[in-house]
Amino acid sequence: MAGIESAQKERSMAGRLFGFARRRKKRAPTDVRRRIGESWYTPYLFILPHLIIFILFIGVPFFLGIWISLHDSTALREGPFVGFRNFENLLSPDSVHSARFWTTVWNTFIFVFLSTPLLVGVGLFLATLLNQRFRGRNFFRGIYFAPWTLSVAVVGITWWYMFNGNGGVVTRFLQDTLGTSPGWLTQNPWAWIAILVATLWWTIGFNTIILLAGMQGISADLYEAASIDGANRWQQFRHITIPSLKAVLLLVVTLQIIASFQLVGQPQLMTGGGPPPTETTPVLLHVFNTGFGGRRELSLAAAMALIVALMMVIVSIINFRLFSSERS
Amino acid sequence: MATVLDRGLERDQPLELKAVGRRRRGFQRPLLYLLLIGIALFFILPMIFVFSTSFKSDTEVFTDPGLIPADPGLENYQMLLGGGTPFYRWFLNSAIVSSVGTVLTVVLTSLSAYAFARIDFPLKNALFSVLITTLLLPSVMFLVPHFKLIGQMGLYDTLPALVLPGLAGVFGVFFMRQFFLAIPVELEEAAYVDGANRFRTFVSVVLPLAGPALATLSVITFLAFWNDYLWPAVICVDNCTLPAGLRLLQGQFTANYGLTMAGAVVAAVPVLIIYLALQRWIIQSVASSGVKG
Numbered sequence: 001m002a003g004i005e006s007a008q009k010e011r012s013m014a015g016r017l018f019g020f021a022r023r024r025k026k027r028a029p030t031d032v033r034r035r036i037g038e039s040w041y042t043p044y045l046f047i048l049p050h051l052i053i054f055i056l057f058i059g060v061p062f063f064l065g066i067w068i069s070l071h072d073s074t075a076l077r078e079g080p081f082v083g084f085r086n087f088e089n090l091l092s093p094d095s096v097h098s099a100r101f102w103t104t105v106w107n108t109f110i111f112v113f114l115s116t117p118l119l120v121g122v123g124l125f126l127a128t129l130l131n132q133r134f135r136g137r138n139f140f141r142g143i144y145f146a147p148w149t150l151s152v153a154v155v156g157i158t159w160w161y162m163f164n165g166n167g168g169v170v171t172r173f174l175q176d177t178l179g180t181s182p183g184w185l186t187q188n189p190w191a192w193i194a195i196l197v198a199t200l201w202w203t204i205g206f207n208t209i210i211l212l213a214g215m216q217g218i219s220a221d222l223y224e225a226a227s228i229d230g231a232n233r234w235q236q237f238r239h240i241t242i243p244s245l246k247a248v249l250l251l252v253v254t255l256q257i258i259a260s261f262q263l264v265g266q267p268q269l270m271t272g273g274g275p276p277p278t279e280t281t282p283v284l285l286h287v288f289n290t291g292f293g294g295r296r297e298l299s300l301a302a303a304m305a306l307i308v309a310l311m312m313v314i315v316s317i318i319n320f321r322l323f324s325s326e327r328s
Numbered sequence: 329m330a331t332v333l334d335r336g337l338e339r340d341q342p343l344e345l346k347a348v349g350r351r352r353r354g355f356q357r358p359l360l361y362l363l364l365i366g367i368a369l370f371f372i373l374p375m376i377f378v379f380s381t382s383f384k385s386d387t388e389v390f391t392d393p394g395l396i397p398a399d400p401g402l403e404n405y406q407m408l409l410g411g412g413t414p415f416y417r418w419f420l421n422s423a424i425v426s427s428v429g430t431v432l433t434v435v436l437t438s439l440s441a442y443a444f445a446r447i448d449f450p451l452k453n454a455l456f457s458v459l460i461t462t463l464l465l466p467s468v469m470f471l472v473p474h475f476k477l478i479g480q481m482g483l484y485d486t487l488p489a490l491v492l493p494g495l496a497g498v499f500g501v502f503f504m505r506q507f508f509l510a511i512p513v514e515l516e517e518a519a520y521v522d523g524a525n526r527f528r529t530f531v532s533v534v535l536p537l538a539g540p541a542l543a544t545l546s547v548i549t550f551l552a553f554w555n556d557y558l559w560p561a562v563i564c565v566d567n568c569t570l571p572a573g574l575r576l577l578q579g580q581f582t583a584n585y586g587l588t589m590a591g592a593v594v595a596a597v598p599v600l601i602i603y604l605a606l607q608r609w610i611i612q613s614v615a616s617s618g619v620k621g
Contacts, residue, residue: 042526043452046443050436050501057496058462061473068472075475126367134360142607143368147375149603149610150596151555153571157578157592158374161381161585167390169377201371206614213615262466265557269575284468284558291472292562302472309469316464 069303075296086303101304103278104286105311111282112260114192115199119256120249122200123207128237130208131215141212145205152202156269159198160185163270191271191280198266203259207252214248215241247323254319261312264288283308375596382590389585404590413580413587414566418573419594425490425569426553432491433549434542437500442530444501445508446516459498467558475562485565494553500545507541508534544613547606554599570595 069086072079089095130141147155162169163184174181182190222240231239242249264284267273273281273289281289287308291301381389383400392398408415443449444456474493483489511534519529535542560572568576570591577591603610 038526040449043443043447043449046447046526046530047440047455050440050495053436053492054459054462054496054498057474057477057493058465058470058498061470061477062462062465064473064476065469068476129360129364129367132360134357136364138608140364140368141611143371145607145611146600146603147371148614149551149555149599151557151571151574151599153555153557153574154592154596157574157588158378160578161378161589162374164585166583167393167585169374169393172393201374209611209615258466262468269578287468287471288558288562292475298472298476305469305472309466312466312468313464 065302065306068299069306071299073299075292075298079299082299086300087307089300090303090307097300100278101283101286104281104283105308107278107280108261108263108282108284110192111195111263112257115196115260115263116253116256118196119200119204119207119260120253122204123211123252126204126208127211127215128241130212141209144208147202148205150202152265153269155198155202156265159194159201159266160270163194185271186275188275188279191275194270195263195266195280198270199260199263202266207256210252211245211248214245218244250319250323254316254323257315257319258312261308261315378589378592378596381585382593384586386584386586404586405594407587408590408594413577414568415573415577415591415594417566418568418570421487421490421567422554422569422571422595425487426550429491429494429553430546430550432495433497433500434546436495437498437545438504438535438538438542439530441501441504442508442534445505446513447526459501462498463502471558471562474559478563485563485567487567489563490560490567490569491553493559494556500549503545504538504541507538511537544616547602547610547613550602551599 070081070083072082072085089097090101092098126144130137130144163171165171165181165183165186168184171181171184184190184194218241222244223236226236226240262284263282267280267282268285268288271280273279273285278286283304287301287304290304291298376395380395380397382404383397383402384392385401385403388397388399407413444452470493478484478489478492483492515537516529516533519533524532554569555571556569557571557575560569561575564572574588574591574595577588581587
């Protein structure tokens with residue numbers, strides 16, 4: 001179970017950072033092993049090339065983002081220092097910026113709440129289906145996973161065409177068979193359904209293979225014993241598969257929540273964030289439009305991004321806590 | 329890298345119990361295949377529609393709804409590649425950015441990972457903790473500062489702008505370190521006794537052993553660079569990659585589905601070819617590294 005184990009290791013390592021897992025004993029500082037004749041700077045020569053780029057493009061931007069959010073700049077001009085005014089504007093209910101921002105945050109939450117059960121549930125179903133012995137199982141697994149290798153741009157363009165009201169495949173098919181079709185990309189709830197379908201198509205393969213790997217790690221003896229005791233297939237699924245998959249399921253749910261939080265390409269390319277004004281605009285698209293479209297309000301976009309990032313980090317930490325309590 | 333996926337696929341199905349005299353099966357066989365094929369169609373049909381539409385002219389798209397074009401033609405591809413759009417440049421940019429980005433990522437992160445796995449130095453653990461913690465930071469918070477930084481470096485709308493931010497990621501360091509830790513240290517000590525220095529040991533002993541991990545990291549990194557959409561869409565105007573270019577194509581030729589679909593086909597085909605060739609292995613890599621796209 002290399003994959004799942006390494007993921008758990010990663011999580012416990014992150015857990016350690018937040019101080020809720022056991023601490024490793026500190027090694028005495030004198031016990032730094034170095035080969036005879038090796039210079040003190042040898043390790044730095046190894047880490048430096050990556051570290052320089054890391055500092056430049058993760059370290060500096062981390063603080064630069066905060067710095068920009070405390071100013072009133074656009075892409076065209078450097079603005080004055082304004083303290084926390086951008087944040088106050090986004091957090092106070094009576095400002096123009098906050099209403100739209102929180103609508104889009106709410107849209108993202110809706111998507112997370114709809115997509116997570118859907119993608120984990122369907123992933124479980126497909127994994128169960130593929131966890132049987134039949135001819136051509138690698139073939140089907142390969143097909144189900146294929147869209148995952150595509151860019152979100154290809155996925156968005158594909159489903160924009162499929163659902164398009166002007167000669168799109170799905171629309172035309174429904175018009176031919178039922179005589180009518182909803183405006184998939186221009187009316188809710190259809191627009192959200194179209195985005196969910198595109199997302200399912202794109203990423204369900206990932207959840208499926210992670211869950212499948214977990215299922216194949218469950219001992220066959222458990223099923224044998226249950227079968228002898230007369231458990232039917234559903235009972236086996238409910239009382240053997242699900243409990244044995246608990247850790248893997250938590251991992252999949254965590255990754256799914258974080259991925260769903262990052263929704264941006266599908267609505268940008270399929271619905272343009274509409275129906276107007278922002279019915280399917282997730283918060284990331286709003287950040288994108290604020291910072292890089294229209295008036296290019298970089299500072300406001302930076303402040304929004306920080307609020308969203310904070311929410312996501314909190315979600316991750318909650319998940320890590322669940323993980324570490326699950327394991328102990 | 330051996331995964332449970334491997335074992336599971338070769339293992340006999342546990343659910344059949346001849347001793348009980350009843351063949352346990354989840355679904356009746358024909359029903360199972362019907363279901364499997366139905367689901368497969370959901371995944372394949374959109375791709376086939378896109379592929380088919382890319383061979384239809386802008387009027388045929390509306391007059392000829394068939395899955396197989398009545399009068400297939402290459403006019404969309406000719407227009408894309410023949411100078412009607414900057415498409416050729418996008419394709420070239422994608423190829424350059426993805427290959428250079430992949431090579432640099434693999435070199436930089438495996439060098440760093442080796443030091444973190446094998447050499448002791450002051451503040452090593454603290455530094456590694458800082459690196460790993462940044463895995464938690466969502467990429468959205470870097471969009472604006474990267475945009476600003478790249479602008480200040482004078483790299484706006486250039487190829488380095490598309491490569492550099494991606495090189496800073498720490499996943500490769502974490503991933504390669506795990507692998508290096510699993511290599512028996514005795515092998516390196518043997519090389520050391522023979523007079524090789526650190527770098528020599530790394531290049532001629534450790535790297536050859538790390539082949540599978542390097543290959544996995546390369547494929548994952550290549551896909552990430554090739555498919556990246558949001559950052560190129562932010563930073564590029566003329567020097568776009570294919571995903572960002574597709575968005576421009578869609579905006580410019582709204583009703584010319586054939587042309588846009590031809591663009592999607594060209595963006596999809598290279599990764600699908602890689603996937604077809606390495607399918608089983610890619611699936612294992614993804615399952616074992618747990619990378620979410």
